[in-house]
Amino acid sequence: MRIDRRIVIGIIVIVAIVLVLRGCHSSSPLPDVSKTPSEVAVKVITQPLSFSENAQRYETVGTGRAQHSVDIYPAVAEEVSDVLFTSQQRVEANALLVQLDDREETLAVELAQVRLQQAEAMLQRFEQAVKKGAVPQSEVDTARADFEAAKVALDQAKLALAERQIRAPFAGVVGIAQVDPGDRVATDTLITGLDNREHIYVDFDIPEALAGTLQQREQPTVQATTPSFPNRIFEGRIIASENRIAPERRTLQVRASIANADDMLRPGMSFTIRWDISGDSYATVPEIALQWGRDGAYLWVIREGKAEKVIVQVVARIAGRVLLDGALKENEPVVVEGVQRLRPGVAVEQLEQPAS
Structure with a gap:
């Protein structure tokens, strides 16, 4: 029986190919099976962990008033002899x-x-006379x-005289004179207003939830802006608070004091108050x-050098x-890219964060 020549040639070719492939396979290095999967370094991109405060901002509005302010009225009804001040005079x-x-x-x-x-002279004479028995003691008394008397x-006469002089009860700036010489004034006649505006006070309300925060801080700092000077930010401090929560609104009234050394601010101005409230420090x-x-x-x-899974709270x-809140430390590397292949204990190779 004759064997087809083409079949023989095909078998020879197949055998040759198999031998070549086997030779190539045997010349390739064998894989290193001595390393476990956890020891194969996974490439990741990390960032150092930082901490920051969980700050919040409370914003509200209020109206400014002078540190000390009074409307001046006469103590008695009388005619004005002279007005000794001008508007805005200190x-x-x-x-x-x-x-x-x-x-x-x-x-x-x-x-x-x-x-x-x-x-006084009469008293002295009687005191001398009683020593000589010339007058009874009752005359001396x-x-x-x-x-x-x-x-x-x-x-009393000096007091009545002083009441004819209307004086400033404290240092400050006077307003417009509401009377002129020759006017007849009564005790309800306004003379002028007087303000000490070295500091401007702004009263405003804060929610009940912030009352405890206020107690934990001594005179916290606030920022104030006013439409009169839209490009200026004025620094102030909370210096006082009411002693009770308003039950109908569940708010607490507080008072901020804003330094007014350059005398730009005026009582009656409207202010926007911003209070940045610092909180606890958390990982970010x-x-x-x-x-x-x-x-x-x-x-x-x-x-x-190994990956560790840390549970956190947002x-x-x-x-x-x-x-985040969790068992984290400042500056330790946190994986931001390459988390898909990570497992606890896997060795990692840290790559630099690409420039943004």
């Missing part, structure tokens, strides 16, 4: 602002002084009472670093980053 404490007609009161003081001198009468990572599993949120952290999300 005055010292006890400065004379308005003089009322005091001619009668001046005479009354002079008369009281004369009567006091007479009473009467003279002493007259002397004391004369002193009181002089004090890019959102892409945060992973989720059956146990919740977690990160891959590189410790001693505190807040701010502008593409996440604040």
